[in-house]
Amino acid sequence: MQPNAVHYADYLELTKLLNAQHPESSKNGAPLAHDEMLFIIIHQTYELWFKQILFEVDSVLAIMHQPVLDDNAADMQTVVHRLKRVGTILKILVQQVDIIETMTPMDFLDFRDMLRPASGFQSWQFKILEAKLGMRFEDRHGKAYYTSQLYTAEITLIKEAENAPSLMMLLNRWLERMPFLTDLAAWTSDKSGSNNDTGFFATYEAIYTNSLAEAEKNNIAFFKETFYDEPKKNHRHLTATACRNALFIMLYRGYPLLELPFQLLETLLEIDHQLGNWRHRHINMVQRMIGTRIGTGGSTGAGYLKAAMDTHIIFKEIAQLNSFLVDRRKLPALPTEISIKLGYSF
Incomplete structure (x- = not known):
């Protein structure tokens, strides 16, 4: 080998990696609980994958945090590609x-009691992932103690x-x-006398309302709350403007300009689905x-996990927009000037 050649084992630091499993059951000369090795490797693998997911999410955040995001460049393609990798x-x-x-x-009982108070609840990488995706402290289940068993340095990273x-x-x-948006605000089919900034959605609201069954009429208030009312503090993540635009993307996703934005929304829903x-x-x-x-960490075990599953739905507001879709055949045809802007340009 060349002096500066890279060796497989050195590159992957296999000596460290393969010697990082230290079963509690075999310490002090006691016989090894056979399945503890599997238990350790599975959870180490989880943490390695969490590290990779965070690596991908951090790169996406860096792109989307730019002062001006160029949708005509490769940035959004990169965002969608990396988030799809996260879902996979x-x-x-x-x-x-x-x-x-x-x-x-x-098999588990052979070593379970030796692990106290260690618990998957102490996975600080997973808590950081939730926070970076959009889980707010006030929306967490069990927020009174969700960092109580972590080291100070880990808590600091989560808070950051x-x-x-x-x-x-x-x-x-x-x-x-x-x-x-300017084109939508000037929507010429608007006969409702509503504010200019809701021209298209005044038209769409009438179509949506007429599509509802009698038992669904309470959705009308939900429609107005979602697309016209700004979020109250700690109530919603997405503003009314963002919700209107996201719904428009879903409705007219067949246009070339909206294909990638639609993939982004769908990919976020897939991430939530896989987390669930x-x-x-x-x-x-x-x-x-x-x-x-x-649980070994002191939680209520399956009871805590069920409550967290029902609570920790990060992109719920995007999923709820599906409540406001109508039959494609009922969609209003877009004016020519908007269709041209949403299509391919030669």
Whole structure:
């Protein structure tokens, strides 16, 4: 080998990596609990994947945090590509549950009590990921103690992530500046006498309202709250302007200019979906392993995980926009000048 050649084992630091498993059950000369090695490697793998996900999310945040985001450059393609990678990695995390479920409850009991108070609840990387995606402190389940078992340095990193612009915040800013708002404000079909800035949506609201079944009429108030009222403090992530623009992207996603923005919204929903799948599989695994017993970290076990699954839905406001879609055949045809701007230019 050349003196400066890279060797596989050195490049991957395999000596460190393969000697980073130290089962508690085999310390002090005790016999090894066989499945503890699997337990350690699975969770180390999770943390490595969390590191990669954070690496991807940080790069996306850096792009979207630019003072001016050039939608005509490759930036948004990069954002969508990397977020799709995050979604694919999350699918792998869900699949890894299949491996850990080869361990029976009795196998787990061979070493479980030796782990106290260690718990997956102490995964500070996962809490940072939630914060960077858009999970706010006030929206967390169990916020009174969610950092109580962490080291000071870990808590500091989480708080820094919570205080920095999240992906959800940057998405809101990006949606608010959708480029053809002036054209929509001057929508000539508007006969409602509403404010100029809601011309298209006054037209669309009438179409949507007429499409509702009698049992769905309460959705009309939800429509007005979502698309006309600005968020009350700690109530919503997305402003009314951002919601209107996101819905427009969903409605007219077939136009070339809106294809990539639509992929971005769909990818964020997929990330939420996979996070939900991971939590669901985790709940089932915990119930199978320990039943109704408390977790090693002191949480209520499966009960805590269920509550977190129902609460920690980061991009819920994007998903809720699907409530306001109508049959494609009922969509108003866009004026020629808008269609031209949304299409290919030669």
